[in-house]
Amino acid sequence: MNLTRRAFTAGLGAAGATSLLPRAARAARETELNILCWEGYNTDDVLGPFRDLHPGATVRAESGTSDPDMINKLRAGEVNVWDLINLNQPWARGQLLPEGLIKPLNKERFLPYFEKMAPEFSDPAYPLAFSPEGELIGMPQRYGPFSFVVNTDKISKEMAEDEGWKIFLDPAMAGRYGILTYDNWNLIHMCLTGDLNPFEPLDEAGFAEFDEVAKTLFKGAKLMTDDLVAMNTALINGEIDAYFTGGTYTASPARLDGLTNVRAVTPKSGPIGGKGGVVWIELTSVVNNPQGSPLAEDFLEFVQKPEICKAVGFAEGTYNPVAQMGDPEVFKLWDADELDAIQWDTLEEEMANSVEYDVVADYDKLMELYTAARRS
């Protein structure tokens, strides 16, 4: 074949243009699955067996660094890319569903799985997995109490639980604690520290109290970071004795390494109906992708299998309880050290002392006060 340079260049241009065509114009996405998730679902232990079940399929998973980061991707037009998104519970109901970024699940297919879950999720079926209209919008799996973390060699678990959030306002604690800057969590925890309910609208006095608490906490903090490894390191080497915002999710990696003096604490009392702890529960939802992959729901069903539940709960990085541990078949896969890493001995009690992580009512105003206090 005699190819002139001009023809070659034209061909090259045409090839380039084709790659710009929307995916819809090419193949349907029956053999493709893209998952946007917190770390864990993207490990080989989870994806490998699924790939074996679907040998022809291309399965990709990418982990995000924060809930809002992942939501930004969908907002920026990546609804066309992702099939599943895995986030903490309030975002699905509060932001993703109202904005049409996710779509409801097949109830007939997934409701039966709730029956095997731990009592907190099965009786009744976990309410935040449903839209106000009663549609199923995501499946729960990993969860964990999330309040603060102490070094029990320096501050006893009992004392921390009894004093609760007020411990951070104690002048003697100034310079002895860090703040893990998961900003949306900090807002909730700072409200609780000021005896405010973050999930209800606040009045002017409430904002003033929040502002005061935020300024006091930032002033007394020895360090701030959004890196849980750096924070645990500072706790272990004695740079700090506690850190504000943290839970089994952040303490478990250190605990599994044998440093069981790193302990997540849930306050015994607080301003929300007497409770002061908060618990997060992840929901995995199907993205409202116009070319959604049929494999999305298959994957959601696949991660309910006992060995996959374990792989998700014990993925590299952080270790967390999963709702499916209510099923004895699933539970028996955890050994004693692993159960200790996730503080299984007190989990039920901690859950009982915690309220659900929810949409913060005055998020914008509190965020404004929070960032201003952080600057000062």
Add this chain to the structure above:
Amino acid sequence: MQRRDRQLGALYALPLGVFLALAFLAPILLVAAFSTMPAKVFSLANLPDFSAYYTVLTQGYWKSVMWSLGMALAATAILFVICWPLAYGMAKVFGRFSLVLTIGVVMTLFVSENIRLFGWVLTLMKGGLIEGYVRHWTGAGFDGLLYNVPIIVFGLCYVYLPFMLFPLAQGIAMVPDDARQAAYDLGATRWQILREIELPLAMPGILVGSLLTFVLAAGAIAETKLLGGQAVIVIAEEVETAFTYGQNWPLGAALAMVLIAIVGGIAIWGIGKADLDRMMGRR
């Protein structure tokens, strides 16, 4: 003929021009457009109200801007003092050894900045390499060296050293030895030679190195986060917070535009002063 040359030149420059417009200008214009939108919207299909700039001005964000610029300035000044003798050696004294030095410095760039900084965390933290050994040898420990402003400036100096060193060496190489020797012969002191011969003649290198360092350091975030424990909040951090946890893209865009305007202004002023053509040896 000359007109035709110019036309051809424009034609040749077209692909690169289009590429720059798409890859460089378009994102900035997008950010600029977003910065004019009302708070909390996620599309450009709204009436601009510039309220984000009002928020930037009224909510004390100037503190973060000042911290970023101040620390960048400090890092630039320190790096200039540190790098001058080193660059001088590389350009005039070390001969072959300067290649070893170049490779050594460039090699550090092969490792991710975060990993290098975390290495410093392990070195400087309480119970880390320094404090741990001191306590082991003397029995008396001290608090870690992390989580303060000087350590952030140290981090900036460490990370951006190559960006000052190489342009500076290039600049010093431009100072003709004849000029220095002539000055000596005419009885100039070392100080006079530095001030009146070397600094002015190496000025393009100094300006380019300082600009690179300053611009990069002003937008830096990892040093504050890892070494500084967010002892102060830098502007890049505010931008990140606004885009992520704040879910307020217009505010993030406005903060970014403020930084771009300040740093861009300084950069354009600096480049105007530096004779890049001469530095590249074209004149």
